[in-house]
Amino acid sequence: MATETEKMIIAASRLLPEDGAVYVGTGMPLLASVLALKTHAPDLLLVYEGGGVGGKPTGRLPIQVSESLTYENGVTVGSMDYVMSLAQAGWIQYGFLGGAQIDAYGNLNTTVIGDWEHPKVRLPGSGGGADIASLCEKNIIIMRQDRRKFVEQLDFLTSPGYFTGPGEREKRGLPANTGPYRVITQIGIYGFHPETKRMTLLELFQGQTLDAVQENSSFAIDIADDWKYAEEPTEEELETLHALDRDGIVLG
Amino acid sequence: MSKQTSIQEAVGTIDNGALLALGGNALHRSPIAFVFELIRQGKKDLSLIKTAGALDVDLLALAKSIRSVHAGYIGFEMFGLAPNYRRGVQKGEITVHEHACASVIAALRASIYGVPFQPIHGFQGSSLPELTGLIKWITCPFTEKKTAVVEALRPDVAVIHTNIADEQGNAYIDGAVFEDLIMAKAARRVIITAEKIIDSATWTVQPQIPGFLVEQVALAEKGAAPGSCAPLYSIDEKEIHRYLENPQAFLERKVVVSHV
Numbered sequence: 001m002a003t004e005t006e007k008m009i010i011a012a013s014r015l016l017p018e019d020g021a022v023y024v025g026t027g028m029p030l031l032a033s034v035l036a037l038k039t040h041a042p043d044l045l046l047v048y049e050g051g052g053v054g055g056k057p058t059g060r061l062p063i064q065v066s067e068s069l070t071y072e073n074g075v076t077v078g079s080m081d082y083v084m085s086l087a088q089a090g091w092i093q094y095g096f097l098g099g100a101q102i103d104a105y106g107n108l109n110t111t112v113i114g115d116w117e118h119p120k121v122r123l124p125g126s127g128g129g130a131d132i133a134s135l136c137e138k139n140i141i142i143m144r145q146d147r148r149k150f151v152e153q154l155d156f157l158t159s160p161g162y163f164t165g166p167g168e169r170e171k172r173g174l175p176a177n178t179g180p181y182r183v184i185t186q187i188g189i190y191g192f193h194p195e196t197k198r199m200t201l202l203e204l205f206q207g208q209t210l211d212a213v214q215e216n217s218s219f220a221i222d223i224a225d226d227w228k229y230a231e232e233p234t235e236e237e238l239e240t241l242h243a244l245d246r247d248g249i250v251l252g
Numbered sequence: 253m254s255k256q257t258s259i260q261e262a263v264g265t266i267d268n269g270a271l272l273a274l275g276g277n278a279l280h281r282s283p284i285a286f287v288f289e290l291i292r293q294g295k296k297d298l299s300l301i302k303t304a305g306a307l308d309v310d311l312l313a314l315a316k317s318i319r320s321v322h323a324g325y326i327g328f329e330m331f332g333l334a335p336n337y338r339r340g341v342q343k344g345e346i347t348v349h350e351h352a353c354a355s356v357i358a359a360l361r362a363s364i365y366g367v368p369f370q371p372i373h374g375f376q377g378s379s380l381p382e383l384t385g386l387i388k389w390i391t392c393p394f395t396e397k398k399t400a401v402v403e404a405l406r407p408d409v410a411v412i413h414t415n416i417a418d419e420q421g422n423a424y425i426d427g428a429v430f431e432d433l434i435m436a437k438a439a440r441r442v443i444i445t446a447e448k449i450i451d452s453a454t455w456t457v458q459p460q461i462p463g464f465l466v467e468q469v470a471l472a473e474k475g476a477a478p479g480s481c482a483p484l485y486s487i488d489e490k491e492i493h494r495y496l497e498n499p500q501a502f503l504e505r506k507v508v509v510s511h512v
Contacts, residue, residue: 026329049304049353050277051428064329066277066304068427068482079429080277080303081361084354088373111350111379122341124327124334126352127304131374160377172376173398249330 002233004186005251006241007205009035010233011184012096012140019043022094023087023132026064028142029096031241031250034061038240046070047092049128051078061245084128087135090175095136097129097159097180098143101151104198104219106141106161106180108133109154116156126158133159134174138181145185150217162197187212189230190221198222203230254419255463259470262443263289266298266409269319273301273360273439274308275412275432276476278329279487281425282308283413283445285475291315292507301360301407302326303353303431307479307495310334314499318346322405324353331492336499350384355402357431362404363438369401376400410439412461413475415484417446421466422459427482429460436461445472447484 002010005028012032016022018041024033033046037056045054050066054075062069071077086092099108100123110129114120133139143149161180162168169179182202183190189203200222201213206229213221233241245251263286266272276282287308290298297319300309304325312318314336326334340346351359355372362370375387376398392399412432414423423444425432436442442465449471452463475481478491495502 050280051430064278064280064487066280066428066430067480067487068280071427077428079433080353080431081357081434084357088354116350116379118344119342122333122338122348125323125325125348125350126378126380127325128353130352130378130380131354134374134376134378157377157379163377169377174376 002238003251004205006233006238007230008142008184008186009241009250010237011189011230012142013039013237015140015182016041016044016094019045020093021045021047021086021091023047023049023092023096023128023136025049025096025098026062027250030062031245034244035237035241038244039237045075047083047086049080049083051080051083053077053083061249084131087131090135092135093137095132095139097133097139097141099141099159101149101154102141102143102183103151103154103161104221105163105165106183106192106199107154107157107163108141108159108161109156111156111158113155129159133161133180135178137178139179141180141183143183143185145187145216147216147218150219152219162192166195166197187216193222200224201227203228205230206232255421255466255469256419256449257468257470259285259289259445259472262286262468262470263293263295265468266290266295268295269297270408271299271301273407273410273435274305275410275430275435276479277428277430278304278306279479279492280428281413281430281476281481282306282479283411283475284308284477284479285472286411286413286443286445287311288506291317291503301356301405303356306334307492310336310499311503313337313340313346314503316345320347320349322349322351322356324351324356328492328496331496335496349386350380351386352380355387356405357434358402359405360431360434360438362402363406364434367404369403371399371401373400405438407435407439409441409443410435411443411445412436413445413472413481414461415446415481416448416450416457416459417444417469418450418452418455418463419469420452421463421469422452423461423466423469424457424459433460436465442466444469445475447473447475447481
């Protein structure tokens with residue numbers, strides 16, 4: 001029986017294309033990306049914020065975006081300026097994001113809880129989030145879901161989703177055809193409705209319920225007419241995943 | 253003329269209130285030995301520039317040495333939040349110049365090109381520009397497109413920890429250079445710390461930081477620990493956990509040990 005974390009990582013891995021470039025963060029995004037490399041997407045290009053491009057780690061997993069394992073067997077290693085300008089020039093199709101808060105349109109907050117000038121909780125800040133969210137074609141958001149994280153109103157908009165609905169990204173001058181693509185939580189996999197750009201349940205993990213979707217969100221989540229249960233992880237996916245994280249750094 | 257000095261003397265040249273750019277990224281090749289010495293010498297009111305900071309910024313926050321931080325990210329990634337930075341900001345003791353990593357880089361780039369600001373892509377719609385005033389909008393004189401710009405940031409001193417340096421200040425970084433080459437050009441003064449100092453006639457690799465940009469160079473073996481300095485050593489995860497469990501005890505142990 002796969003754990004919630006394993007299901008989330010495997011679901012993210014399946015979303016990645018056979019080739020193309022993905023901006024990788026630590027933790028679940030990294031495991032999902034390396035899992036994709038080892039399963040269906042051997043030509044996927046992993047790009048790390050710290051400067052590593054095309055790394056294919058063989059031993060222990062990198063646990064930070066700037067450590068040297070991120071460019072093991074890689075194509076090149078440059079600077080953060082180098083990899084971030086790849087996104088600015090439109091070379092990175094997929095990005096991963098997370099956050100302390102998300103709203104119905106996939107806008108994210110990683111900056112503060114409470115008022116920015118007098119924060120209740122000071123969070124790490126944007127990092128590469130604001131530009132990844134602005135510039136990548138398809139962003140996959142991985143985070144745990146509960147009512148405090150899924151909020152009606154963000155305390156700070158760090159990384160833009162669809163703002164308040166369709167056309168809003170374009171109106172602000174963000175590149176066309178970019179934005180949040182999927183949100184993966186312990187409960188299910190969400191997309192954004194093409195007409196409203198609101199978060200919509202597409203797939204539910206086995207063992208979860210439609211009630212749990214709503215109970216764990218402060219905003220109303222639409223349910224797609226053709227929603228289904230997510231396919232269970234295969235033996236191969238689970239074995240590969242466990243081999244990647246033998247020390248349980250991410251999987252626990 | 254040799255630019256080699258001790259880390260104590262190098263830190264001695266830092267004024268209270270200075271604007272310091274710290275090299276490295278997160279827990280990697282950050283000038284931690286230099287930071288310990290800043291704390292030991294009781295430096296105050298420093299402002300820091302860093303794309304992604306972790307232990308370096310948090311230690312200085314713990315020692316109440318900083319007044320403000322220009323950064324895109326301060327935290328320990330998978331290890332958690334930066335506790336002392338967080339407390340300092342929440343109490344209003346530390347001013348945050350709220351950036352993304354890319355806008356810090358752009359601000360430094362403006363300095364290396366000798367221009368007052370740098371256009372930047374990818375901040376349309378984030379609260380960052382409006383709230384912080386750090387990113388402003390101009391109309392592009394060529395395309396008339398609304399364009400974000402960030403003001404130049406010119407550090408008083410860039411402190412960069414490197415793998416190898418020579419007595420003339422030429423310095424070599426193995427692997428990711430992060431923002432260090434940009435910082436070295438943007439700053440008014442550059443201080444290099446290095447794992448190893450060699451005779452300038454004996455280079456076998458090509459240094460990326462030319463000595464003419466560098467004012468002082470000091471030996472600092474394990475100078476990024478408990479962070480990493482690839483390929484010489486990795487993060488000491490146990491030490492990072494120890495720090496996060498009791499930062500004060502960690503700091504006292506480090507400062508006392510190096511006095512012996």
